[in-house]
Amino acid sequence: METPYFQLHRHTLANGMRVWCIPRPNTGTVAMMTQLPVGSRTENKHNNGISHFLEHMVFTGTERWAESEVTDVVRRRGGEVNAHTSRESTNFHIHVAAHDAEFGLDWLHQLVFKPTLLPEKFEKERQVIINEKGGEFDLLQTVWEWIEDHNWGWHVARAIRRRIYPDSSLLLSIIGRDKTLNAITHQELVSYYRRYYVPNNVTLIVVGDIEPQAAFELAEKTFGNIPARPFPVTHPPVRVVPNTFDVRLYGPSPNEQGQLLVGVLLDYAEHPDRFGWWIIEEILENACMRDIRFELGLTYGVNVFTVLYTDTGYFCVYTSANIEDFERIRQIIEKHLNRLVNGDFTAEELSEAQASLRGRALLNLQDNMELAWWLSTDALASRDDSTPIPDYFAEISRLTPDEVKRIAGHYFAPQKRFYVEHRPVVTPRRLKPLAAVAAFGMLSAAVRLSFRPRHRAR
Known part of the structure; x- marks a missing residue:
């Protein structure tokens, strides 16, 4: 891709890892990102939420850094880090000063390919995710989805997806459900990691104050010795129903x-x-x-x-x-x-x-x-x-x-x-008559109670 504003350079390492670089001289910083085409669409009804769960777990420690150090080593250099799971991908990214580009790639290498995924961190992180989603409310969610499925809800985007992508993993929640989050085992999560977190399933994106050849050489130095492995299809085919409704x-x-x-x-x-x-x-x-x-x-x-x-x-x-x-x-x-x-x-x-x-x-x-x-x-x-x-x-x-x-x-x-x-059938204006009747009923009851004869205790 060449534009008047930037030019894309692409390279593939021997292990199949793709490296995409856009040089932006004199910007003083370098943004780096590893992208895996793994998200809630990769999941099923039994392990829903595992992609996002894994995104959390890699931050709980690597071979080099304990959990408290994973982000702190970047903060001390003035950098920024984060991660994001969507329906179709998981992205880990770091933004640092240009002179810290090698450190940034090493940080991504540790996070994506050297996480410890310790069993003792597993239950703690499960609870963190449940708190992130607002607590456990599977029963309420199941009832609400039944209401939505019978057109008594208000989620218009869900109404669309249900009709054009029926029975698809595109309907699954990114963060997962209580039932599936509580059912995922540590071994299942480790197996999921080993299945998909392979270099030939990763694209490394480098943008900023760095020459493409330098970026490719650093990528080779940092990631080149990781062996490629076969991996399953990450995006199962979607049955699209092209109907009008x-x-x-x-x-x-x-x-x-x-x-x-x-x-x-x-x-x-x-x-x-x-x-x-x-x-x-x-x-x-x-x-x-x-x-x-x-x-x-x-x-x-x-x-x-x-x-x-x-x-x-x-x-x-x-x-x-x-x-x-x-x-x-x-x-x-x-x-x-x-x-x-x-x-x-x-x-x-x-x-x-x-x-x-x-x-x-x-x-x-x-x-x-x-x-x-x-x-x-x-x-x-x-x-x-x-x-x-x-x-x-x-x-x-x-x-x-x-x-x-x-x-x-x-x-x-x-x-x-x-x-x-x-088209809501219950709104504040429509509730006013009911509220007035209820208020009148409560007032009448209060009046009757206030004039009720009082009996002396015997």
């Missing part, structure tokens, strides 16, 4: 508003049409905000976004508003979607969307770690280093009105849309 959810709301979502099914994260999806996202949000928020004041905001995985994805237009305004808002969203499908948008709208996407990307990518995260999405989706990584800025700029119309017509046609509306 119009769902109503009736769960309670703390105010008088419900939620409205219009969406379509998309393709995989690295699909060539993705740049068009982002242009459509920008044009659509600008138009909906103008008509729904600024002209009519029907909502505070309209969010348009894509959710992309390595082999599937979907597109959403979301807002929350008073229920009586839903039909009007939905008509406006439909109007602008149809404009895009028919090519009835202006050259100015396209130009503004392109400028906005380019400018926002440049602002976000000023930080080396932000650029490393940006690069990690390509690394996750593109497992073949012989495939070129497109220049984001050039791809956004090259889109023509005809190309945007083609993409909109293919994905956003009326017959391909789905809808989810949260």
Whole structure:
């Protein structure tokens, strides 16, 4: 990937570990990240939460550092570290001064390939994770999911995933359930680690004030002697049901508003049409905000976004508003979607969307770690280093009105849309009559009790 702003260099070690480097001279820092394509999607209903559990456990000590030292050795150098588990990946990252680049790679090596995973730390960390998720509430969660499954909840995103990815590991919780977290054994966690934490399943991303050749040599020195091993498929195939639906959810709301979502099914994260999806996202949000928020004041905001995985994805237009305004808002969203499908948008709208996407990307990518995260999405989706990584800025700029119309017509046609509306049947306003009746009943009971004859004790 070459752009006017940065250039990607790629190299693969003899053990299969990929190294991606973007040099940024004179920035003074280096951001480094190891990415494994292992997340809740890799799991099943019996070990759900084990990827995130393992992310926690590697911080409990390495061959060189005790638990209290793992992050402290970085803090003393002024660096920053963290880790993140998602549905499709686990990432460990460190951001340090450029002169500490070798130390940063050594820290990642210790964390990813030399954790002790001590049995005596296991139960403690299990409790930490249960506390992180807010305590144990499996029974309540099971009841609530039954309520959601029967359309009496309010979780619109879950309603979408249940219908387009039925019986998929994409429906699993990233942090896990009480039942599965309590069932995972130390041996299962160690086996999971040995199965997936192998160099040929890792991409090392290096961004900052370092030359690519120096980064490759340091990577070879640090990771090159770790032997490769076979590993299972990390992302099981997803059964996608490309149906349209119009769902109503009736769960309670703390105010008088419900939620409205219009969406379509998309393709995989690295699909060539993705740049068009982002242009459509920008044009659509600008138009909906103008008509729904600024002209009519029907909502505070309209969010348009894509959710992309390595082999599937979907597109959403979301807002929350008073229920009586839903039909009007939905008509406006439909109007602008149809404009895009028919090519009835202006050259100015396209130009503004392109400028906005380019400018926002440049602002976000000023930080080396932000650029490393940006690069990690390509690394996750593109497992073949012989495939070129497109220049984001050039791809956004090259889109023509005809190309945007083609993409909109293919994905956003009326017959391909789905809808989810949260129309709460219980709101504060609707509870007022019931509250008044209850208050009157309690007051009447209190009055009767106050005039009740009192008997002397015998």
